[in-house]
Amino acid sequence: MVSLFHHAPHFPLPTPPSPPRTRSRLRTSISCSMTSSSNPLKWRSKLLEFPHLSTSHRNLMLDLFSSIDTHLGSQLLPSSIAPNVASFENETRTSQGSLDIRLGQDESTIDFMVGCWLHCQLPSGSSLDITTLFAFLKSTTDAPHLLLEFIQSSPNSLILYMDLLPRKDLVLHPDYLQTFYQNTLIENQRQKLDKLPETQPYLSSNLYLRGILSPTSISVSINCENMEEMVRDHVGDVVKEMLRIWLESCGGKREIGEMEREILVRRDDLLKRNAVEMDISANLPRLFSPEVAERVKDAIQKVFRIESK
């Protein structure tokens, strides 16, 4: 979601074969076989289908949502997304998407969580798949928000963003940096991916988006022959570990002074407005009909509490 704005799809490759949806291949993953019969996860089944992702990538996503449900339990209210926002497509079905938003309970520090996937069949034959998980916290805490996004433009080419987005100016608050970024040893995770020859740093062309990321953010493009293995053996571990760090370090309440809260709220508003607005408003209309784009945008803006202009 965040990255749609600045990602240019690659066109050179022929149509990749779409991954088979047969459940029998997924015997090794318990969470997958569960979703075929029932849906114990409280997320929309349309979201959890991830129909266009490779097996290991889908498994990873299900693992992540499962961890979230396990850890956060009843803190997250069940989804209240309208069906025509939970799943949407354009007329020719070359663009499809699914969105789910779950609000945090009153007492939770979580404001809301967003899960989203977008699939777009490009005229050249290649396809673009974007998978997003985003958690936004209330101003009862100044702990980092969570951002995770995959952008796959070809079977061998994947861009990964993952970050605990800082809520404070790190220069002015080295203690905040210490608490959330040094003590958590999250840098080790970034380095695991950084060290792989198949990864290179990837910088958003949008300077504001670059500026919201933490010093330990993962922002890489991965190019390799066997993406399935890469996701399963390397990316998956790092992503799951970073999620675990976020779930464990960023869930509690924190003492926030009056003036601090004012700045926090202002900062969060700007983050939402600049990251979301710039991104969504620009791109949904490109992939979907104006009516669909409007519908999805509205649902998101309502929960982000951004006033439509």
Added chain:
Amino acid sequence: MSLTSCNSCMTSSYDLQKWSSKLIEFPHVSTSHRNLMLDILSSIDTHLGPQLLPSSIPPDLAYFENDSTTSQGALDIRLGQKDSTIDFMVGYWTHCEFPSESAFLNFFSDCESPFESEFPSDSVSLPSESVYLNMTTLFAILKPTTDAPHLIVEFIQYHPNSLILIMDLIPRKDLVLHPEYLQIFYEDTLLEKHRQKLEKLPESQPFLSASLYNRSHMSPTAILVRIDCDGDMKEMLRDHVGVVVKDVLRIWLENCVGRREIGEIEREILVRRDNFLKRYPVYMDIADNLPLLFSPEIARRVTDALLKVFRKRVTPGATDDGIAEEHQRQMDRPKRVRRSERLQKQGKRAI
């Protein structure tokens, strides 16, 4: 002897007498690197003119070396005029020779420098004779009469074919909270274009400071690269690195030196923020690493000089007691266990 006369030939084509003569010698770097530094200092003089007072650095700070002269350094501090938005500018270079590869690697693993974890051990073959480290740095700190970005340029070289460049307009405000600041200084100035010129070179790779705090104060358009080339560093400096460095310097000189309207509350935050910037990335970096290269006495002398100029502007009327207090604060800071110590404890050799 011939080296010195050669240097003075070169420097005479620039009028750089406002800088310390020891600084502008840059005796240990290549000719093209020296020329680039002289170009930079000359541009600064041309653009800033009388705004920057001539150097008044005392001789024992202008140049210093350890007993065996394997470590040498030069420092220059030029203060801004009373009405200038420039607080001060600092230029320094250090040259250190290590007796062996392992001593060199030990230094890297011990120092709290930005490049600690980026040392490319296997990828660059070190010469088997003594290895060296050259650092050449220039930074400009602005007063709170403006919130425009500070300037930093740093070159780190340990091999003729390998150069690390750090260059940035360091933001004075939280960019997330102030998108308009990002727009004025980083988008409208087209800084990104220059960063990309270096990024695109096959010889360059990105470089990340080991210190998260150092990472966090850089701007989104910061140049942080390591250039590895096959013996054509001269061309690299002249045709690529030099061009970009001079362009970015020009952007800073043209956009960041004028006055800006700063409200009362904003100024308070600005001053606090600058204190953090000065203390951690700038002062601590130098203070932590100088003792590894020079005697404690030299290290103390140099860091005192820097502290004086940092504190004088921050708390007018600060006495020398402030400096002693600062040293104490540094001593009390929890020390990172040096890697060589840690390995020794585990019964392993450092290298």
